[in-house]
Amino acid sequence: MYYSTNVQSPLGMLTIASDGENITGLWIEGQKYYLSSVLDEIIKKDDLPVFQNAREWLTRYFAGEMPEISKLPLRPAGGKFRQHVWKILCEIPYGEVVTYGSIAKEVAEKMGRDRMSSQAVGGAVGHNPISIIIPCHRVVGTSGSLTGYAGGIQLKIKLLEHEGVDMSHLFIPKKGTAL
Structure with missing residues (x-):
């Protein structure tokens, strides 16, 4: 099971996916391979703590700060x-x-x-x-x-x-x- 939320950004709408604890995807609306790593059902759920952390990270990034990637739990699917x-x-x-x-x-x-x-x-x-x-x-x-x-x-x-x-x-x- 995957969860998603949307975040408005200077690049347009972003979709973030999670397994409930980790970020598993982040796509810019309309990009190639949009949601391609989501292999299961995805449910919109905006209130996950991991999504709040991602929103804060993105806010800092787009404000010109240099947030650390290591502060986010990432789990991209791949070999x-x-x-x-x-x-x-x-x-x-x-x-x-x-x-x-x-x-x-x-x-x-x-x-x-x-x-x-x-x-x-x-x-x-x-x-x-x-x-x-x-x-x-x-x-x-x-x-x-x-x-x-x-x-x-x-x-x-x-x-x-x-x-x-x-x-x-x-x-x-x-x-x-x-x-």
């Missing part, structure tokens, strides 16, 4: 590989970006492999079920391409600008999955 990638995303500092390639190297090391595909990492980043809190918007292509955000390229830009990221070396790709 071992995706869990490794999402854990790395949680370690990206507020206001900074990293590349898919650097995450691939780190995941390969953690999994005892010589190398890992940046495209595989891109798939895991793109299927992150807890948007904003697990900051997949902070991942860019090696060349500075703003590619691969399930919420769309304009929302990715808005989040990065909100965090004060230096956008001078980043660009919108002419074609790709984020457009």
Whole structure:
């Protein structure tokens, strides 16, 4: 059984999902893979303590503060590989970006492999079920391409600008999955 609540944000309506104790999803209305990790019935229930904590976290985030991800109980559904990638995303500092390639190297090391595909990492980043809190918007292509955000390229830009990221070396790709 899953529960959900909605939260209005500067990005539009957000839907948060929970198993009752942990946050299992956070989606921006209309994004790719909306509610995709909810494999069971979902019931609207606004008064769960975990939802109140998430609302407070989001309020602080959108007010320009840097709330700690570790203060929220997160339980995104996914296999071992995706869990490794999402854990790395949680370690990206507020206001900074990293590349898919650097995450691939780190995941390969953690999994005892010589190398890992940046495209595989891109798939895991793109299927992150807890948007904003697990900051997949902070991942860019090696060349500075703003590619691969399930919420769309304009929302990715808005989040990065909100965090004060230096956008001078980043660009919108002419074609790709984020457009």
